[in-house]
Amino acid sequence: MADSPLRPSSLINTVYGAFLRRLGGWISVADLLTLMAELDVDGPAARSAISRLKKKGVLEPERRGATGYRLSPGAHPVFDEGDRRIFGSLEPAKLSDGWAMAVFSVPESERSYRYQLRTRLTWLGFGNIAPGVWLAPARLLDDARDMLVRLGLSEYVHLFAADYAAFSDLPATVSSWWDFPAIEEQYAGFTDAYGPLAAALARRGGVEGAEAFRHYVPMLTQWRRLPYLDPGLPAELLPADWNAVAARQIFQQLNDVLAAPALRYVQELTGLPQESAR
Structure with missing residues (x-):
């Protein structure tokens, strides 16, 4: 488990994102409470x-014969974006692919939108170059466009596909645009929490049933924050001892071992048919 307790709402989001979307997107309240109890979340907290x-x-x-909840239509694009970030960005971006640049200007009378833009661009993994100017690896361009349209913020922003031409020492400069120590602290916390589990499961040769579920959901819940804090900058721009490499290996190992048996457990408990695979 992570050192700090994970919020029940975050765990439920993971359950829907990792399993229930593949089982029709709906679950009865009774079955959801059973799953949350496996994660040491009691009924009142889950409700x-x-x-x-x-x-x-x-x-x-x-x-559907029983009281339950399904994902709202508006939540599906957010979860799809999460899949791309969590499972599709394990390798660093390539410097040759270039950059996505967001430039925005918000009238003082609408300054609340300025805060939203800063918050959302930071959450997507953009670094702040200068007031109103934000940068990220080019592969985040589509996610940024979709997010800005979805939130009604696109009229304030210009998005560019850009290349860096000159004049600074780019690795040194990039370290001032992103908070590397904060990112490394998060990766270190994940490695400390789940490195021993990865080693133990490697010795055992895997795990099944409820035990797989109990390990997988908290692990994925803690991990899924990290691809948003870390945009996957090109390796040439990162410190030589960048600890994301070891953390990604642990995540990949645990995902390979735990995801499938955890999904089987949820499917068996709920009796829901599997509709599609990731």
């Missing part, structure tokens, strides 16, 4: 988290 996710528009109530 409170479900209520918050409903108010945020992530979940919608739907009765």
Whole structure:
């Protein structure tokens, strides 16, 4: 488990993202509470988290013989983007691919949008070059475009596909655009929490059933924050001892060992048919 408790709402998001989207997107409240109990989340805390996710528009109530919740249509693009970030960005970007640049200007009368833009671009992994100027590896361009349109912020932003031409020492400069120590601290926390588990499961040769589920959901919940903090900068621009490399290896190892048996466990518990694979 992670050193700090994971929020029940974050665990529920992981359950929907990792499993329920592949099983129709719906689950009964009774089965969801059973799954949350496996993660040491009691009924009142789970129900409170479900209520918050409903108010945020992530979940919608739907009765299918039993009371349950499904992902709202608006949540699907967010989860799809999460898949791309979590499972598709394990390798660093290539310097030759260039950059995505976002430039925005917001009138003072609408300064709340300025805060939203800063927050959302930071969450996507953009680094701040100068006031109103943000940069990320080029592979984040489509996600940035989709996010800005989805949130109604596109009218304030110009997006560019850019190349760096001159004049600074780029590795040294990049380290001032992203908070490398904070990113490395998060990777170190993940490695400390899950490195021993990866080693233990390698010795055992895997795990099945509820045990796989209990390991996988907290692990994935902690990991899925990291691809947003770290945009996957080209290796040439990173410190030689960049600790993301070891953390990614641990994540990949645990994902390979735990994802499939955890999904089988959820499917067997709920009786839901599997619709598609990632």
